[in-house]
Amino acid sequence: MSLDALDAAIAPTFKDELIGMLREFSDSRPRSLQTRLGPSELGHPCDKKMALALADAPRCNASAGDPLPSLLGSAGHSLMEQALAAYNETYGQRFLIEQKVSPLHPAEAFAGTMDCYDLHDDAVIDWKFAGARKMTDVRRDNDPGILYRTQAHVYALGCERTLGVEPKKVRIVFLPRAGFSTGAVVWEESYDRDRAEAAIDRVQALLLMVDDLRAVEHPERFDLFPTTPLQCEYCPFHRPQPTGPHECAGG
Numbered sequence: 001m002s003l004d005a006l007d008a009a010i011a012p013t014f015k016d017e018l019i020g021m022l023r024e025f026s027d028s029r030p031r032s033l034q035t036r037l038g039p040s041e042l043g044h045p046c047d048k049k050m051a052l053a054l055a056d057a058p059r060c061n062a063s064a065g066d067p068l069p070s071l072l073g074s075a076g077h078s079l080m081e082q083a084l085a086a087y088n089e090t091y092g093q094r095f096l097i098e099q100k101v102s103p104l105h106p107a108e109a110f111a112g113t114m115d116c117y118d119l120h121d122d123a124v125i126d127w128k129f130a131g132a133r134k135m136t137d138v139r140r141d142n143d144p145g146i147l148y149r150t151q152a153h154v155y156a157l158g159c160e161r162t163l164g165v166e167p168k169k170v171r172i173v174f175l176p177r178a179g180f181s182t183g184a185v186v187w188e189e190s191y192d193r194d195r196a197e198a199a200i201d202r203v204q205a206l207l208l209m210v211d212d213l214r215a216v217e218h219p220e221r222f223d224l225f226p227t228t229p230l231q232c233e234y235c236p237f238h239r240p241q242p243t244g245p246h247e248c249a250g251g
């Protein structure tokens with residue numbers, strides 16, 4: 001093989017470049033750099049993951065997963081923001097959009113940016129731009145999953161305390177990433193403050209345990225926190241062959 005042919009064979013294809021470009025862009029964005037726990041993570045059942053996150057332990061799997069779904073999700077959120085702003089402009093203010101709320105207001109802990117609050121229905125709305133498998137699961141089971149469900153209630157608590165509104169329901173809207181608006185699934189239930197407060201209480205108890213055990217100084221003690229594997233491939237502490245106490249092989 002000539003040198004030119006060898007160069008051509010090992011040169012990255014445009015597809016390789018594109019994948020790298022999207023990864024680099026994704027890694028540079030604020031959401032990817034976020035290390036503090038927000039409402040989207042409070043419902044995770046794994047105590048060890050929560051303890052490691054609360055201790056701001058080094059992440060070995062920070063770039064887990066293909067960035068494209070979350071990039072498309074962000075673009076979708078911007079689209080909904082514009083659509084609802086246009087609705088407000090035309091018909092009068094119905095939607096509070098992209099408000100920063102904290103369930104412990106005025107403390108900032110566990111704060112996050114809520115997608116939308118519908119003043120008409122007193123409903124917290126969270127948009128999810130879901131792939132085909134998730135859409136099928138949600139349609140079949142009518143269950144958004146523990147993470148999304150807890151997140152919605154924590155946002156509602158944050159709205160109550162930060163914005164002074166009185167949420168009556170939480171609504172999670174699944175919009176298909178590949179499909180039509182008529183394929184959207186709207187899941188909702190009554191706002192349950194107890195559920196939100198229980199999630200916050202659990203995390204605060206874990207924070208106390210991390211402190212009491214002095215796990216930061218003695219990282220081998222993170223093993224004392226029980227594991228409940230869920231979506232381990234996306235866990236920032238997941239490594240199939242752990243090389244230290246901040247890493248977990250998952251379930």
Ligand code: SF4
Pocket residue numbers: 046048049227228229230231232235236237238239248249250251
């Ligand atoms: S890899 Fe899985 S089991 Fe291990 S800490 Fe993360 S979520 Fe928990």
